[in-house]
Amino acid sequence: MTLWFDFTTTIRNQGRSGIAGAEWNIGQALLEATPDLRCFELAGRKGLVEIDPRVRLAGAVYASSSGGTAIVVNVTPTWRDRVRVGLRSRLGRRADPYIRAMSRVYQAPATMRTWLREPRRPRPAARPDLALLGDVVRSDDVVISMGADWDGELAERLLALRQRTGCTIVTMVYDLIPLTHTHLAFHNDPALFTRYYDALLETSDLITCISEQSRLDLVDFAVSRGKPEPNAEVLVLGETPPPPITADDRQDFYLCVGTVERRKNLELVYDALRILESAGRPVPTVVVAGAIGWGNDDFLAEIRTSTTEASRAMVFLGAVDDDVLERLYRTARGLLFPSVFEGWGLPVREAAVRGCPVAISDSPAIRQAAGTYEGATVLPSNDAGPWADYLDRGPTATVTARVRPWSDVAADLLRLVASEAGGAGATPGGAMQSSG
Amino acid sequence: MTVLFNVTDAIGTAPNHGITRTERRLATALAGRTDVEFVLVRGHDLWQVDATEILPLLDRPDVASTPHVERFGVDDPPRAPSAVAAVVDRVRRRTPAAPSDPSFSARSYRSRADDVLVSVGLDWVHGTLDIAERHVFGAGGRFVGLSYDLIPIDHPEWLFPPDVDGFRAHLRRLLRVADSVMCISASTQSDLLRHFPDVDRTTTPVITLGADAATHSGSEHRAFAASMFDGAPYVIYCATVDRRKNHRVLYRAVRELVDRGIDGNVLFVGRVGSGVDDLIDSMRHDRSIAGRIALVTDCDDRHLAALYERSVGAVYPSLYEGWGLGVTEALAHGRPCVVATGSSLGEAGLGACREVHPLRTGAWADAMQQMFAGQIPAPAVDLPTWESAAAQVLEVATR
Numbered sequence: 001m002t003l004w005f006d007f008t009t010t011i012r013n014q015g016r017s018g019i020a021g022a023e024w025n026i027g028q029a030l031l032e033a034t035p036d037l038r039c040f041e042l043a044g045r046k047g048l049v050e051i052d053p054r055v056r057l058a059g060a061v062y063a064s065s066s067g068g069t070a071i072v073v074n075v076t077p078t079w080r081d082r083v084r085v086g087l088r089s090r091l092g093r094r095a096d097p098y099i100r101a102m103s104r105v106y107q108a109p110a111t112m113r114t115w116l117r118e119p120r121r122p123r124p125a126a127r128p129d130l131a132l133l134g135d136v137v138r139s140d141d142v143v144i145s146m147g148a149d150w151d152g153e154l155a156e157r158l159l160a161l162r163q164r165t166g167c168t169i170v171t172m173v174y175d176l177i178p179l180t181h182t183h184l185a186f187h188n189d190p191a192l193f194t195r196y197y198d199a200l201l202e203t204s205d206l207i208t209c210i211s212e213q214s215r216l217d218l219v220d221f222a223v224s225r226g227k228p229e230p231n232a233e234v235l236v237l238g239e240t241p242p243p244p245i246t247a248d249d250r251q252d253f254y255l256c257v258g259t260v261e262r263r264k265n266l267e268l269v270y271d272a273l274r275i276l277e278s279a280g281r282p283v284p285t286v287v288v289a290g291a292i293g294w295g296n297d298d299f300l301a302e303i304r305t306s307t308t309e310a311s312r313a314m315v316f317l318g319a320v321d322d323d324v325l326e327r328l329y330r331t332a333r334g335l336l337f338p339s340v341f342e343g344w345g346l347p348v349r350e351a352a353v354r355g356c357p358v359a360i361s362d363s364p365a366i367r368q369a370a371g372t373y374e375g376a377t378v379l380p381s382n383d384a385g386p387w388a389d390y391l392d393r394g395p396t397a398t399v400t401a402r403v404r405p406w407s408d409v410a411a412d413l414l415r416l417v418a419s420e421a422g423g424a425g426a427t428p429g430g431a432m433q434s435s436g
Numbered sequence: 437m438t439v440l441f442n443v444t445d446a447i448g449t450a451p452n453h454g455i456t457r458t459e460r461r462l463a464t465a466l467a468g469r470t471d472v473e474f475v476l477v478r479g480h481d482l483w484q485v486d487a488t489e490i491l492p493l494l495d496r497p498d499v500a501s502t503p504h505v506e507r508f509g510v511d512d513p514p515r516a517p518s519a520v521a522a523v524v525d526r527v528r529r530r531t532p533a534a535p536s537d538p539s540f541s542a543r544s545y546r547s548r549a550d551d552v553l554v555s556v557g558l559d560w561v562h563g564t565l566d567i568a569e570r571h572v573f574g575a576g577g578r579f580v581g582l583s584y585d586l587i588p589i590d591h592p593e594w595l596f597p598p599d600v601d602g603f604r605a606h607l608r609r610l611l612r613v614a615d616s617v618m619c620i621s622a623s624t625q626s627d628l629l630r631h632f633p634d635v636d637r638t639t640t641p642v643i644t645l646g647a648d649a650a651t652h653s654g655s656e657h658r659a660f661a662a663s664m665f666d667g668a669p670y671v672i673y674c675a676t677v678d679r680r681k682n683h684r685v686l687y688r689a690v691r692e693l694v695d696r697g698i699d700g701n702v703l704f705v706g707r708v709g710s711g712v713d714d715l716i717d718s719m720r721h722d723r724s725i726a727g728r729i730a731l732v733t734d735c736d737d738r739h740l741a742a743l744y745e746r747s748v749g750a751v752y753p754s755l756y757e758g759w760g761l762g763v764t765e766a767l768a769h770g771r772p773c774v775v776a777t778g779s780s781l782g783e784a785g786l787g788a789c790r791e792v793h794p795l796r797t798g799a800w801a802d803a804m805q806q807m808f809a810g811q812i813p814a815p816a817v818d819l820p821t822w823e824s825a826a827a828q829v830l831e832v833a834t835r
Contacts, residue, residue, distance in 0.1 A: 278778055299714065305593040383796065384795045384796065
């Protein structure tokens with residue numbers, strides 16, 4: 001039996017965040033655990049092709065995201081803001097194309113300057129002519145794909161591979177938010193995601209889910225589609241161990257991490273600050289690290305006016321690189337994570353392993369991510385009142401949570417794969433050794 | 437001494453809400469008094485009009501309309517009108533009656549030293565202060581104004597676009613020219629004096645606005661109300677859907693009620709304003725509250741009366757108000773009402789309404805749960821009348 005691992009999402013995204021980050025880390029851990037692991041990618045019209053990870057991944061992934069330009073929204077409204085708000089109030093959503101066009105034109109010089117100043121990233125190495133998977137995968141092989149490809153081509157190719165070779169397919173589900181919480185999904189296209197998850201169910205012999213909530217949502221989805229209950233298991237994600245901590249130097253600000261989008265529910269934090277302001281209590285600074293996303297326009301328009309103490313207390317850094325994020329986790333008084341719904345809660349884990357107290361919303365996967373971390377406080381995602389009370393009294397000192405290294409994730413995955421591949425003596429590691 | 441009461445907004449075609457409604461009700465209450473003349477502002481001049489001719493314009497019945505209902509998560513959203521149609525509609529709504537309006541005659545009026553010009557309308561729109569300054573500094577007369585709220589200064593974040601400096605300049609000019617600037621609540625008076633601490637408090641008297649008597653609804657209106665939420669109970673919030681009115685706390689509260697397993701719905705009545713695109717988009721697509729929140733637009737007074745009669749109570753979570761005509765309206769219909777703290781809504785509730793913080797969802801969910809359980813009785817209050825409000829205006833003008 002040979003294990004195959006898919007690096008398509010890593011190569012396409014060239015980054016370590018989100019799904020690509022999970023795929024990259026699990027893949028690296030598997031490569032260390034099973035040196036004979038073979039890798040592949042979906043290479044356009046060629047289909048699934050084997051890759052040499054030492055060649056193909058060199059330069060394809062960066063140790064740190066570029067960080068981008070800090071987006072400071074705490075400024076006096078400009079004439080562009082006024083035009084934008086005016087268009088929005090008069091034309092509603094129909095104003096969006098004009099607003100986007102105006103934004104692109106205005107930002108073009110800055111975009112060009114940034115592009116010229118950035119160091120050129122080396123392009124991923126060219127693909128040598130390697131084998132098509134259909135020609136080399138055998139019936140007792142296990143093909144693992146931890147990425148996501150919403151247009152469904154990857155799932156189609158995997159299904160064709162399984163039908164041709166009889167191999168075992170293992171995939172990953174992160175969440176079903178586009179179907180369970182359409183109002184929180186940028187791509188409000190249930191038909192597209194229904195097709196995607198249908199294909200995933202049809203393709204996979206085993207589906208790993210990053211939380212129990214995601215597993216339950218997947219089972220509910222399958223039942224709602226008249227399909228049998230899928231073979232789904234929870235595979236909890238890991239964390240990269242943080243650099244050694246010499247001493248905590250917590251400063252007087254709170255931290256929010258994540259794209260500033262509707263699902264992240266940042267407006268609840270703002271409302272909590274407004275409650276403190278109305279009560280004459282001290283209003284703490286809240287630093288937001290994350291790119292500006294969708295579904296927040298009205299909230300951000302209010303923040304931009306900077307007319308309330310609460311709006312002036314919120315500092316938007318935009319996307320930050322890994323070094324800045326590390327420093328923020330180390331120095332923040334606490335992490336605020338009011339998200340309405342998540343498939344997991346990576347920032348919660350990242351904060352916990354650095355001993356940063358966290359206030360989290362009462363969402364199942366986020367609770368699971370917090371686990372038994374002593375520094376976690378669970379608050380309602382609908383009510384700003386308890387968040388205001390929390391900010392007013394402040395978090396209590398806590399201890400650092402235990403890190404779950406990616407090697408543990410890889411080990412768990414191998415265990416699940418062995419179980420799926422069938423019975424004793426069929427552990428992937430052993431099989432790899434014998435095949436090598 | 438003659439009191440010149442400015443009816444520029446009252447005789448216009450604007451909907452019967454807010455400032456326009458206040459001016460119409462006061463003018464109606466003042467009509468027939470020998471010491472009161474009605475005037476209007478056109479082209480930087482003052483025009484006198486006969487009360488008998490404009491009374492029908494002041495007391496015109498609300499135009500009957502066919503309300504539109506969208507039950508979020510159940511009904512398809514309405515198609516937005518084209519940009520051209522929207523502009524035409526705005527222009528049509530804003531065009532006031534001209535002095536040459538065939539329904540009444542207007543005569544140019546030259547103010548005298550013993551006249552008191554009283555204006556309670558949109559003075560910053562019509563240029564009333566130009567005339568007031570000529571009247572006060574040129575003719576030696578007196579001027580009395582009215583302050584509704586200081587939202588443009590204290591909360592520009594809710595105005596699109598904001599104009600802090602412009603409104604501050606207007607208020608400064610108003611305080612300079614006016615003998616008295618009446619305030620519609622103690623809350624507004626407090627805000628005014630906070631921004632202009634040198635102003636003598638006695639020149640900013642608080643007057644209490646009247647409450648309209650409940651409008652009677654017909655059987656067709658009651659049938660319309662009965663069709664809401666398929667006959668299931670609901671609480672009502674009548675206000676323009678905009679950011680300041682804080683509909684989002686009720687959206688969150690409904691989510692909270694769903695989590696608690698409590699039945700009950702929330703009905704929004706009012707046109708859609710600014711800063712709520714994201715909220716409405718959320719409510720349309722949030723499956724957890726599908727069918728639990730509905731919005732009624734283009735609602736006339738008789739349909740609204742029927743909706744009030746059918747409701748189990750009213751809620752008013754607005755983040756800031758100068759008064760709260762919607763609260764007295766709910767009380768006039770005998771509905772219990774829960775209002776937000778932080779501005780004048782407690783005053784408008786005449787001390788008989790429960791007050792909760794506008795941003796604490798749990799408190800709103802608790803209150804609505806009790807309303808649905810019939811645990812919040814309708815308060816027995818003596819509502820203020822417009823006659824009494826008009827008498828207060830005259831007292832300030834003639835003192």
